[in-house]
Amino acid sequence: MKISLIPAFDDNYIFHLLTEDGLSIVVDPGDAQPVIDYLDKEGLTLQIILHTHHHWDHINGDKKLQEKYNCEIWGPEHEIMRIPNMTVLLEDEQTYTLGASQFKVMHTLGHTRGHIILYFEKDNALFCGDTLFSLGCGRLFEGTAEEMWLSVQKIRALPNHTKIYCAHEYTQANASFWQSIEPNHPDMLHILNDIKIKRKSNIATIPSTVAFEKKYNPFLRADDPTLIATLQLQKKRPKDVFAHIRKLRDNM
Ligand SMILES: [Zn+2]
Numbered sequence: 716m717k718i719s720l721i722p723a724f725d726d727n728y729i730f731h732l733l734t735e736d737g738l739s740i741v742v743d744p745g746d747a748q749p750v751i752d753y754l755d756k757e758g759l760t761l762q763i764i765l766h767t768h769h770h771w772d773h774i775n776g777d778k779k780l781q782e783k784y785n786c787e788i789w790g791p792e793h794e795i796m797r798i799p800n801m802t803v804l805l806e807d808e809q810t811y812t813l814g815a816s817q818f819k820v821m822h823t824l825g826h827t828r829g830h831i832i833l834y835f836e837k838d839n840a841l842f843c844g845d846t847l848f849s850l851g852c853g854r855l856f857e858g859t860a861e862e863m864w865l866s867v868q869k870i871r872a873l874p875n876h877t878k879i880y881c882a883h884e885y886t887q888a889n890a891s892f893w894q895s896i897e898p899n900h901p902d903m904l905h906i907l908n909d910i911k912i913k914r915k916s917n918i919a920t921i922p923s924t925v926a927f928e929k930k931y932n933p934f935l936r937a938d939d940p941t942l943i944a945t946l947q948l949q950k951k952r953p954k955d956v957f958a959h960i961r962k963l964r965d966n967m
Pocket residue numbers: 768770826845
């Protein structure tokens with residue numbers, strides 16, 4: 716499967732997927748025009764829109780794209796009242812076939828009540844919407860820190876080589892936050908520098924990998940004794956450490 720990034724708005728990524736047998740799919744088109752421009756350039760049409768959650772910057776392109784391409788809209792069953800015109804309702808723990816590719820749905824509470832992530836095992840790809848960002852995680856708009864901690868652990872449990880396609884380019888700001896809470900991490904400076912060089916040249920820091928996020932993302936390390944010691948939270952449970960880190964990030 717070929718995966719392409721389509722930048723939208725200030726810092727969103729819409730993802731285009733082309734399966735081995737030529738099915739053309741987009742994930743979370745918050746805006747139609749960048750998708751239309753991409754499809755025109757590639758000489759493609761559109762068969763399916765996939766959704767992770769209901770926020771406007773992930774769904775606002777649907778109407779125009781469905782009118783133009785008569786495509787299907789597949790999205791989370793629990794967001795049926797908030798994502799119009801869905802043709803397939805995606806359920807937790809179910810596997811779905813898209814031409815030559817398959818993906819598994821995982822329900823991830825925390826950012827929105829119905830948020831799902833889409834795991835393409837054979838293609839080593841995870842589309843995680845606004846659940847996880849590189850070195851960060853989504854804001855808790857409709858869920859608790861405990862729910863989000865459980866959700867990000869589902870991502871942490873995937874194979875290390877899995878590529879993580881996050882829906883926003885927030886990596887640089889997240890890296891600054893990480894530096895503020897763990898300034899003496901031995902790999903900090905070279906990672907900050909890598910990100911800075913990429914962003915200066917307008918190169919995407921996405922996809923990340925499960926291995927990278929497990930090692931560095933503070934939100935996946937709420938049970939890491941080194942980080943817990945740095946934060947002086949030795950007596951706290953991981954879900955409380957997670958909540959503390961999320962609060963620090965919200966207030967940054
Ligand atoms: Zn969102």
